[in-house]
Every structure is written in C-alpha cells, then in structure tokens.
Amino acid sequence: MQALARQNSKQTSHLQLVQPSTSIEVPRRLIFLGPPGAGKGTQAAILADQWQIPHISTGDMLRQAIAEKTAIGLQVQSYVNSGELVPDLLILYLLETRLSQPDTERGWILDGFPRNLAQAEVLEELLQRLNQPCDLVVHFEVTPQLLVERMLQRRRQDDTEEIIRKRLEIYQEQTLPVLNFYQQHQNLYPVNGNLAVESVARILQISLRA
Numbered sequence: 418m419q420a421l422a423r424q425n426s427k428q429t430s431h432l433q434l435v436q437p438s439t440s441i442e443v444p445r446r447l448i449f450l451g452p453p454g455a456g457k458g459t460q461a462a463i464l465a466d467q468w469q470i471p472h473i474s475t476g477d478m479l480r481q482a483i484a485e486k487t488a489i490g491l492q493v494q495s496y497v498n499s500g501e502l503v504p505d506l507l508i509l510y511l512l513e514t515r516l517s518q519p520d521t522e523r524g525w526i527l528d529g530f531p532r533n534l535a536q537a538e539v540l541e542e543l544l545q546r547l548n549q550p551c552d553l554v555v556h557f558e559v560t561p562q563l564l565v566e567r568m569l570q571r572r573r574q575d576d577t578e579e580i581i582r583k584r585l586e587i588y589q590e591q592t593l594p595v596l597n598f599y600q601q602h603q604n605l606y607p608v609n610g611n612l613a614v615e616s617v618a619r620i621l622q623i624s625l626r627a
C-alpha cells in the first residue's frame with residue numbers, strides 16, 4: 418500500500434490544494450470518467466457513502482426510468498438496450514433536474530456523464546449557472562481485456578458481448594475527446610483502475626483525504 422501511495426504521491430500534491438484537509442464541510446464535487454466496466458460506479462458508491470453525498474449515475478437514472486416505464490424511460494429504452502448514447506437533450510434534462518435537488522448542496526459524484534464533448538461543454542455552463550463548480554475529474558484507466566471481463570461478470574441486460582463491443586467503440590469515438598477537454602480545462606487525476614476494488618478505494622481515500 419505504501420508503494421501505491423508513493424506511486425500517487427506526485428498527483429496527491431495538487432489534490433491537497435483542491436481538498437484542504439481542514440475543510441470537511443467544503444462541498445465535494447467530483448466527476449468520474451472512464452470506460453464502461455472501469456469501476457467508476459463501485460468507487461463512486463463507496464466514496465459517496467463515506468462522504469454522505471449523492472452518487473449521481475446517469476446510467477442508474479436511465480435504468481430506473483426504464484424499469485418504472487416513465488415517459489422518459491420509454492423514450493430511452495432502445496438506446497440503453499443497444500448500447501447507444503441517449504440524446505443529449507434528454508440526459509441533460511434529467512441531470513439538471515437531479516443537480517437542482519437540495520441534497521447536492523454538500524457535493525456530488527457524477528458517474529457516466531459527460532459522455533461526449535457537447536455534454537462536457539453544456540455541463541460546464543450548467544455547473545456555473547448552479548454555482549456548483551467541479552473540484553476534480555478522476556479518470557479510471559483500465560486495460561480493454563479487463564473491461565470486457567468485468568462487464569461480462571455483471572450480467573446486466575446491456576452487457577452482452579455484442580453490446581459491450583458497441584459501448585467500448587462509442588467510448589473510444591465520443592468519450593475519449595472529453596478527456597482532452599478536461600486536461601485543458603481542469604485537474605484530470607488518473608487512477609489505475611486495473612487494481613482490486615479495495616486498492617482503488619484506498620488510493621482514492623488517500624488521494625482525496627476522505
């Protein structure tokens with residue numbers, strides 16, 4: 418673990434500026450980026466629970482809408498089930514509604530958004546308007562082979578081999594440019610997502626001083 422901490426010590430220094438250890442009540446707003454199967458959702462759930470802030474997963478919101486057969490659920494069903502991105506306007510509407518809830522005051526972890534450049538640009542404007550600037554963008558790096566293995570283990574409806582391939586393709590084409598966007602605009606913090614769940618959680622705890 419010490420080796421892992423050392424490995425991340427270079428990046429930790431700027432994080433300390435972002436998250437001063439004395440300011441526990443400072444809102445914590447993080448964006449988790451990475452391909453499907455990278456462990457974003459698992460890690461977001463652990464940290465959100467620890468910090469008592471909402472874990473906002475656009476994928477979970479969509480799956481819930483589909484399960485509840487809401488008007489939006491019926492509209493997005495075919496996209497989600499085939500691994501395509503749902504239209505930006507729809508997802509933005511859902512996200513703005515969610516971020517406007519009072520429980521976001523102390524912070525949030527955003528998982529699964531933004532998925533393309535247009536979403537990243539609109540998100541910047543939205544966060545400015547809501548006065549909720551993002552503190553840090555965490556990028557989960559995982560080898561493609563491991564991603565496929567993990568997704569096949571999840572046994573979700575959109576985790577068949579064919580749909581997984583589609584989702585990874587969409588990630589390469591549409592979501593990778595978002596990384597460059599944040600590299601230029603914000604702090605992009607890389608995390609080795611190949612490691613076991615507990616190790617990644619520990620690295621995040623140390624780095625973010627959870």
Ligand code: AMP
Pocket residue numbers: 453475476477479496497498500501502503504508528529530531532536575584
């Ligand atoms: P996830 O659980 O984040 O992998 O998302 C599951 C599915 O929900 C994706 O394959 C997309 O169909 C849809 N989805 C989730 N987030 C977004 C987003 N930000 N933009 C468009 N579609 C999304």
